[in-house]
Amino acid sequence: MAFAKISALAGYVPSKVVTNDDLAEIMPTSDEWIVSHTGIHSRHYAMNDENTSDLAANVALKLLKKANLQADEVDLIIVSTITPDSLTPATACIVQGKIGATNAMAFDISAACAGFVFGLSIADKMMTSGTFRHAMVISAEVNSKMMDFQDRTSAVFFGDAAGGAILSRSENESDEFLIAEKIQSDGSQADTIHSGRVSPLKKIDKDSYPRTDAFYQNGRAVFEFATNTVPKQITTLLNSSSISPDKIDYVVCHQANLRIIESISDKIDIPFEKFPHTVEKYGNTSSAGIPVTLAQLDVSGSKQVLISGFGAGLDYGSMVIKF
Structure with missing residues (x-):
């Protein structure tokens, strides 16, 4: 029987820092209000064409380095996101192409903020089947591109980031994560x-x-x-x-x-x-x-x-x- 262990963890945030004061310039809010209600002082935004797959690919490369693996050794990529590059193709497929994981099947899941937990659960079941050697589970979100910046009840909360793990197959039950x-x-x-x-x-119309x-x-x-x-x-x-x-x-x-x-x-x-x-x-x-x-x-x-x-x-x- 096969088991799955966590062999690497990695995270990435874009370089652009957006403070509460920055948001207060474009919407009716303040640093004091945001901190008192949320505890949030700042967030990072993906800018200048950096999209969800870019954040995810950055994490994927970090994971490969930490796990001492080559991209073609990965045979499963699951990306959890509610802010994909597109509805199709899957962001996971774009990541697979960007990192050269030519032997990996790849697909997205959408479970919002529970996505990483759902992704780990799915990957664990697939890994313990014995079919896969190394699986990437990556959560990547560019929330900023979906915000209404006049809605302070939502926009002040969210930032952009990606993080993930590599699960590796083991024959030792004590390794199961x-x-x-x-x-x-x-x-x-x-x-x-x-x-x-x-x-x-x-309606069917030329302006649809x-x-x-x-x-x-x-x-x-x-x-x-x-x-x-x-x-x-x-x-x-x-x-x-x-x-x-x-x-x-x-x-x-x-x-x-x-x-x-x-x-x-x-x-x-x-x-x-x-x-x-x-x-x-x-x-x-x-x-x-x-x-x-x-x-x-x-x-x-x-x-x-x-x-x-x-x-x-x-x-x-x-x-x-x-x-």
Whole structure:
């Protein structure tokens, strides 16, 4: 039987830094308001034609170097994104071409801010089939291109980034990275968050042309979901797996909002000191937030790390993993 281990982690943020004061110049907000409500001080934006596949390819090259692999040794690439280069081809296929991973099958998944957790879960099942040797799971988001910069309830939260992991096949059961998981969806709240909706054709006309909407979220509903439903999922996962909260070395949540992370810490009774966070510097980078934070963390001596992603769908998933 085959098992999967995490052999590399990497993250990338674009060079352009956008401060709260920068946003205050173009919308009715302020640094004080943003920090008090979100904990966010700055974020990074992809500019000058740097798109989602570019961020993802940058991470992919870092992963190859860290894992000491050649691109043609990778045989699976999964890219999680809600801000793809295009609806088709898949951003993962564009990344495969950019890095020369000629032997890899590649596809995208869309699970919003839970995307990295969903991607790891999918890749683990495919790896343990014994068919694949090395899999890349990359989350990449250019949220800035989907923002309405007059909507301060959304635009002030988001930034751009990419992060990911390489899973490598092992014959040793003790190497298996995935200890426990719980993955769920609630489609009844599909209108809570949406982005890039394309309306159906209304008439056949020479002026008909596809148009998408900007990102939208019902901030209060999202906050209630994240601070009530997500802690319950995490508690259920730990209880069903007989894992004591004090055995968790780190909790890496979706980097949505510092206030949400603080609330989750309080409700699952794990000290906030065990919650590494990057949201202050990078903002909400959707599915990329978890791997970007993991990549900046020294996990070499850790036994168990809990990761939890939650977002549009509504999709939400939590895992206990090891390195």
